[in-house]
Amino acid sequence: MKKLFGLAFLFVGLIGFNAQAQDEAAEEITDEEIAKFAAMEDSVMAFYEQKNAELVSMIKDNEVIDGAGRYNEIKGAWDDEAKLAEIEITDEEKVAYEAILEFMGSLSTEVREMKIGLIKNDEVLGISTFNKVNKAMKANPEIKEKVDSEIAELKEKRSTEEEESPSDAG
Template identity: 50%
Template sequence: MRKLFVFAVLMLGILSMQGFAQEAEEVTEEELVKYAAMEAKVQAFIQEKQTTMEEMIKENEVIGGGARYNELKAAWGNEDKLKEIEATDEEKTAYSEIQAYIDSIGDEVKEYMTGLIMDQEVLGAATYNKVRRAISADPSVKEKIDSLVAEIKQDSSADQ
């Protein structure tokens, strides 16, 4: 009987703590908007990098465009395939430079996003973490953020 009583008290304590944590972690509309604005900025930054990469490939005089780039990409790392497609040293160098840019994008995006998250005026780390926890706990929060991001993108494209 004593064990049952202790178990019941512990369960009530856990349930009350969960209720308190849920109340304390409720995400406000303002926090969702700030988070969505940060996500929209990151997506725009990624799109900008993607466009630059595409231009690098299309406008590269050595490679001559996307088709040759894709051939080099498919053969990359296999010397026999590179010989088979008759890849020149100049093409290999140009491909390596483009790949170096592509490889750097991930770090640039991470640095940019971290800067936005840490900037209290943009989002702030505490708000970021709070919203991430809410997303994990409730998938509808992510849907709401996605909807807000779409609205922000639509508004910014209408302004241009």
């Protein structure tokens, strides 16, 4: 929990659906399978980025903690009662900081559950396709490069769309 931004990489490789990996390595990986795998990964990354933005906003815009500087001060003293007394933490700040910690803890769980749901959904990807592509990526650098390239294209497209249509709702 102490590594706020390390969560991005927690879910990468977190899931290892290795059940029934019957000779899938020998099978050819289609462009459609690569596209589905990449779309799933991009969806998970987009969800993570949204949740991470919420977390950053929760810290920066927190009226009780009063910004990232105070947050970092509390974070550095959190497990040490003497340091907490030294920085004169208030009860309100403790409650606000605990809410942030709770959100951080739920973040990795939400991302993992979302990814598992997409993998298990045969209309999105399916476990057998996930296993097949994941195994092929590990065995064949060309497949990994194709998947990474497809993910990068999807991310670029998503970034461009977000820039073109900023959310003015509200």
